[in-house]
């Protein structure tokens with residue numbers, strides 16, 4: 145049995161697929177897509193893949209910003225719990241669509257939930 149969440153989820157190809165589907169959903173949601181108006185989405189997907197690989201225990205040298213710094217400008221623009229909930233919802237839907245078993249999906253969602261206060265800078 146693979147001993148870290150990264151391997152249990154299916155490794156790099158699984159993370160790539162999840163991040164691609166996830167951002168398609170995020171950008172299709174008018175309530176949150178505006179935050180990404182001036183974002184290079186190719187770079188964003190690459191950073192998110194690297195970040196998730198790291199927090200799931202896989203081989204990653206994430207060199208992006210920490211969650212607090214990365215989202216501070218967005219909090220200035222009004223980023224709040226409702227936006228975080230929408231993003232978390234799209235992550236859950238993505239995991240469901242990919243057929244990730246509920247116990248693993250719950251671990252992923254717990255890690256995402258653990259970033260809330262940093263993302264919202266409080």
Ligand code: HEM
Nearest residue numbers: 176179180183191192195208209214227228231256259263
């Ligand atoms: C589970 C919670 C979240 C995680 C794990 C996460 C992860 C990340 C990562 C890894 C970056 C890249 C940091 C860098 O540029 O070095 C980033 C940037 C960003 N995130 Fe998040 N994020 C989360 C929640 C959100 C939410 C709720 C929103 C808005 C609805 C959001 C919008 C953005 C935007 C707009 C950027 C900056 C892109 C740019 O520089 O143009 N994130 N996030």
